[in-house]
Amino acid sequence: MRELAAVVLMAIGLSGCGVVGRTSVKTLQLAMQGKPDVQLTAADVAANRYPQIKVNGPKGGAVLVLGSLDGDRQGWYSNDRSIVFLEDGLLVRTHGGTPELQDMRIDGDNPFHDLHRIQAPITVQRQYDIMPGYRFGVPVSGTLENLGIENIEILDKNRALLHVRERLKGPNWNRDNHYWVDPANGFIWKSVQAIAPDVSLEIVQLKPYSPDLKR
Template sequence: MNTLKVGVCLIAATLLCGCNPLMSASLNNLKAAVIGPDEVNVSPDEVAGVNYPQLKLTTPSGSGVLALVREREDLQFWVASGKQVLLLRNGLAVRSVGLGLEGDLDGTRQSDDSPFKQGLHRVADGYTTRRWIDLYKGQEVGVIVNSRFSLRSTQTLRILDKDYTVLRVDEQIDAPAIGLRATNRYWVDPRDGFIMQSEQQLTSQLRVKIVQLTPDRRHIP
């Protein structure tokens, strides 16, 4: 935990050195819970002005832009200028730092048969699996999350000024130990399973919407 926090501070400091107003807005908007969140308006030119792949993150507290600043095998580190951090593995949010007012998602362990590893474009309708999560507040460790996947329709998703053909996949999740039931939604590239947009319930109080602002830049340059 401490090692991650130190690394996050170093990454965020590096990011701040070259950020534009779009990146600077992340801190204020993601901490706007008291007065109500402001929506970040993102333009293609602003996104192009940052030399990192970026995503837009919306939480109950507000919205902001995060940059992909590190990859370790299939684990991605997305950081906002205010040191908020979201870790994604194959498009699934597996850890958060500084996002949950009532506590963050402290860790996630996927099963060997997790469909995220193969790509959700290959998941069968009705497929069931499970994963295990740790919660920062409450000290819950190894909470079982059961999930069932449903295939929805092919849709057109507009990100900035471009349209993408995507497959929507829903995931019904159930964690009886913490009284959590919700539906996650994923908009997936049908060619390779890349998740371009998603709505994910990370904890009982923390639900996020993730939009890949640079889906054509899949990796750090």
């Protein structure tokens, strides 16, 4: 695993006392505050050269920066060390907060590599490990359906994205996940994904990790 958060801070700390250096420091601090009302402009995001996502949950929103890479798994960190782990844009784990998704795994074929290719509805089988309550191995079935192209605004830019809905069914579980993906390569720009039967997180890519856009 390559830990990037310390490198981010060190690089900005060494960037000098000029306007660019001060702007980068200010942007990184804002991006890692995790305040419920945190809002970034396109200029704020552009001033920080590191990948950033916005996560909205039941207690408000925060902007997280890419802090670790482990194979296909990305760890996105807030300043209070809360972490969201993504694989191909799929939410697979969280750290910090309640409830906490300790693990989510796909049984069998994983259609999330190619969401833009979905035509007819398909079914995916998941297992969730959730705390508190030691809810391990919770089986959940999801049905993915292509809802067509929608215009989604991200940082004042409109994107024509394919909307894929996933209806989840499981023990005490009846929620929908939503994914807005690039129709050309399947990259997930925005999503709403459940971490428990009654809690979902909204994830928006503000400045993606550049290799993800070259699939």
